[in-house]
Amino acid sequence: MIPGIGTLTQDTLWCFSQVKGTIEIGTTEADIISTVEFNHTGELLATGDKGGRVVIFQREQESKNQVHRRGEYNVYSTFQSHEPEFDYLKSLEIEEKINKIRWLPQQNAAYFLLSTNDKTVKLWKVSERDKRPEGYNLKDEEGRLRDPATITTLRVPVLRPMDLMVEATPRRVFANAHTYHINSISVNSDYETYMSADDLRINLWNFEITNQSFNIVDIKPANMEELTEVITAAEFHPHHCNTFVYSSSKGTIRLCDMRASALCDRHTKFFEEPEDPSNRSFFSEIISSISDVKFSHSGRYIMTRDYLTVKVWDLNMENRPIETYQVHDYLRSKLCSLYENDCIFDKFECVWNGSDSVIMTGSYNNFFRMFDRNTKRDVTLEASRENSKPRAILKPRKVCVGGKRRKDEISVDSLDFSKKILHTAWHPSENIIAVAATNNLYIFQDKVN
Amino acid sequence: SEHSMHPWSLQLSIPNNLEEMEDKVTSPEKAEEAKLKARYPHLGQKPGGSDFLRKRLQKGQKYFDSGDYNMAKAKMKNKQLPAAAPDKTEVTGDHIPTPQDLPQRKPSLVASKLAG
Numbered sequence: 001m002i003p004g005i006g007t008l009t010q011d012t013l014w015c016f017s018q019v020k021g022t023i024e025i026g027t028t029e030a031d032i033i034s035t036v037e038f039n040h041t042g043e044l045l046a047t048g049d050k051g052g053r054v055v056i057f058q059r060e061q062e063s064k065n066q067v068h069r070r071g072e073y074n075v076y077s078t079f080q081s082h083e084p085e086f087d088y089l090k091s092l093e094i095e096e097k098i099n100k101i102r103w104l105p106q107q108n109a110a111y112f113l114l115s116t117n118d119k120t121v122k123l124w125k126v127s128e129r130d131k132r133p134e135g136y137n138l139k140d141e142e143g144r145l146r147d148p149a150t151i152t153t154l155r156v157p158v159l160r161p162m163d164l165m166v167e168a169t170p171r172r173v174f175a176n177a178h179t180y181h182i183n184s185i186s187v188n189s190d191y192e193t194y195m196s197a198d199d200l201r202i203n204l205w206n207f208e209i210t211n212q213s214f215n216i217v218d219i220k221p222a223n224m225e226e227l228t229e230v231i232t233a234a235e236f237h238p239h240h241c242n243t244f245v246y247s248s249s250k251g252t253i254r255l256c257d258m259r260a261s262a263l264c265d266r267h268t269k270f271f272e273e274p275e276d277p278s279n280r281s282f283f284s285e286i287i288s289s290i291s292d293v294k295f296s297h298s299g300r301y302i303m304t305r306d307y308l309t310v311k312v313w314d315l316n317m318e319n320r321p322i323e324t325y326q327v328h329d330y331l332r333s334k335l336c337s338l339y340e341n342d343c344i345f346d347k348f349e350c351v352w353n354g355s356d357s358v359i360m361t362g363s364y365n366n367f368f369r370m371f372d373r374n375t376k377r378d379v380t381l382e383a384s385r386e387n388s389k390p391r392a393i394l395k396p397r398k399v400c401v402g403g404k405r406r407k408d409e410i411s412v413d414s415l416d417f418s419k420k421i422l423h424t425a426w427h428p429s430e431n432i433i434a435v436a437a438t439n440n441l442y443i444f445q446d447k448v449n
Numbered sequence: 450s451e452h453s454m455h456p457w458s459l460q461l462s463i464p465n466n467l468e469e470m471e472d473k474v475t476s477p478e479k480a481e482e483a484k485l486k487a488r489y490p491h492l493g494q495k496p497g498g499s500d501f502l503r504k505r506l507q508k509g510q511k512y513f514d515s516g517d518y519n520m521a522k523a524k525m526k527n528k529q530l531p532a533a534a535p536d537k538t539e540v541t542g543d544h545i546p547t548p549q550d551l552p553q554r555k556p557s558l559v560a561s562k563l564a565g
Contacts, residue, residue: 020563031562053561078564091517092507180506199506227502249502281482282492333477336484441563 013447014394016387017432018072020057021440023385033436035423039103039111042427045073045434046113047441048098052082054115054168056126070432070445077126079168082117094119100185102194112171114194118181121196123172123207131159177203177213184234190241197234197246204258216264217246217256232347233293243268245295245302251288253304253313271302271313273320283335283344291347296356297428303359305350308332310361310371325371325378328363330401330412343417354429362421365410366437367397383421383435383442393447 021031030051037046045057058076085094095118104112110127135157139145180198187194195216196203202217217234221227229250237243242258254267275284287307294303302313304321308329311321327348331338338344343364350361362368363380371378380397387394400409423436431446486492 022562022565030559033563047563049561049563051561055561055563075564078561224503230502230505279476279478281476281478282485283478283482333481335478335481336488339485439562 012431014381014431014433014444015447016389016392016394016442017070017445018443019385019388019440020055020443024439027439031439033423033439033441034097034099035101036425036434036436036441037101037103037113038425038427038434039113040105040428042429042432044076044103044111045425045443046101046103047434047436048081048101048115049439050095050097052080052084052096052098052117054079054081054098054101054113054124056111073443077166077168079124081115081122081124081170082120085119099182102185102187104187105191107191114185114187116182116185116196119175119178121174121182121185121194121205122170123174124168125171126166126168129165129167130161130163132162133157134160172207172210174205174210174213177205183232184246186234186236186244188236188241189239193241195234195236195244197231199230202231202234202244202246202264214262216258216262218263218265232290235293235295238295238297238299240299245293247290247293247304249289250285251290251306253290253293253302255315269315269318271318271321273311283339286339286344287335292349294350294352296352297354298356301356303350303352305348305361307344307346307348310350310359312359312373323373325359325369327361327369328367328399330399334412338417341417343420346420346422348420348422349424351424351426353426353431360424360426360433362424362435364417364420365415366419366421367399368421368424368435381444383437383440383444385440388442391447394444 021033030049030053032050033047034050035046035048038044039046043059045059047055047057049055055078056076057073059071059073062071081098082096084096086092087094097117098115099118100114100116102114104114106112110125113124113126115122115124134141135155137146137151137154137157138148174196178196178198178201180200182196182198184197185194186197193204193206196205196213197217200218200220201215203213204216205213217231219229219231229248229252232247232249234244234246237245243255244258245253245255247253251272253271255269255271256264257268258264260266260268275288290304290306292305295301296303300315301322302315304311304313305327308331309327310325312323313321335344348362350359352359357374358370358372360368360370366383367380368383369378369380380399381394382397395408398406398409399415400406400411405411419438421435421437425434427433433444435442435444
């Protein structure tokens with residue numbers, strides 16, 4: 001099996017690898033994982049939670065002794081990224097929940113990531129320290145100042161090895177640029193700039209400059225009574241540093257070129273699937289709202305997630321997606337209750353595998369779905385403590401819609417809507433996935449023969 | 450649902466005519482819409498901009514604000530304002546806050562259990 005070339009033939013089996021977090025009845029709200037992201041090599045895996053904390057896991061080096069066990073992820077660093085704040089002018093609390101984490105490509109020994117809550121983006125540097133200087137002249141080993149009168153000789157301090165310490169320091173704080181709630185951040189391929197998007201505006205930043213940003217998209221109407229749509233997600237093209245896309249609550253995607261004008265209110269491309277007006281219902285617009293948009297690694301396609309489907313669009317074709325995958329169409333006959341319990345507003349994310357051949361997204365009942373774009377096969381898997389023996393193969397799950405329920409199927413009415421898989425991540429080149437199930441992080445790998 | 454009090458009122462064609470509704474109850478989505486309309490007859494009839502979108506823009510824990518309080522009191526003199534529903538967790542400028550509406554203090558910050 002060639003790593004990264006994922007296919008969902010019957011040969012691909014996903015196995016449990018690890019689970020992080022505790023089993024508890026009644027989750028503390030702060031422990032709910034709100035974002036998951038691998039870095040560009042897959043060596044590091046970062047999570048953010050509602051309590052404003054970031055935990056970074058590092059893959060251990062594969063040892064020659066244990067060829068059957070692929071590298072496991074262990075805690076590398078953890079820090080408090082954001083704290084709760086208060087907007088005194090509006091008497092509103094600013095949540096510390098980490099909405100997104102995005103890694104910068106590694107350029108030296110240190111690792112850099114951006115983390116954001118609703119209002120403030122921060123650049124964090126994570127670096128290792130494994131040596132410390134010893135033999136100072138003016139202070140002793142505990143750091144206490146020595147009496148200068150007792151010093152009779154000079155020595156040169158030397159660096160000696162110490163236990164590895166991983167430090168996280170905030171290097172930049174990009175604040176006060178968003179009136180509305182930040183939903184996305186995206187690092188540009190020039191590695192010099194990044195964008196942050198809120199409900200109505202998108203700003204472009206330079207990593208070195210924190211007191212200024214350029215506004216590149218502004219869809220706020222002069223009269224708020226005329227507001228009809230909001231920005232739901234945004235991302236830079238993986239290779240073209242002038243190009244980005246943003247999605248809307250009306251199910252449309254706009255591609256913008258920053259070379260065209262300073263303010264990209266006029267799109268270069270507009271992606272929208274035509275809708276049959278006779279099918280329109282009260283729920284149509286709500287379920288068409290795009291909760292996530294992701295470029296393929298190749299940069300040729302974009303993938304969007306709305307409430308019931310995942311769609312793949314070719315950048316060269318604006319009038320309809322080239323592929324549509326049903327995530328959980330059986331929920332169509334439950335929309336009334338899902339509206340009443342607010343689940344219809346859940347924001348699911350979606351991810352590509354390293355070769356852009358398989359896409360993955362979450363659902364309810366701790367189910368998540370994978371779609372193979374080549375074979376058109378799909379599979380439903382579950383993140384559950386019951387399947388958490390090391391290297392246990394995950395059994396495909398099935399939701400029963402009709403009357404007759406088979407033994408291993410689950411009926412739509414038995415689904416647990418409080419167990420939502422909103423955030424998942426796929427290793428950039430291998431078949432390793434991270435799935436956030438409320439307060440637990442599951443890591444699955446494909447079976448090693 | 451907190452959204453049941455705030456109609457989604459964009460350019461939608463919500464049939465008011467009962468016979469029209471019955472004709473359209475073929476797709477599961479339309480059937481669900483009919484169910485919702487039956488439970489909340491005033492849904493979609495409020496004019497003006499999108500309350501739902503505006504509510505989304507204002508998400509966040511709202512605390513007592515003396516400015517809001519005084520404005521609400523002033524409005525009360527002119528017209529009858531709805532009292533806050535018991536299940537309403539959000540305190541807005543249209544509603545006079547009471548001590549029961551104010552949210553609890555946040556617990557102090559501890560380390561993530563993922564790192565444990």
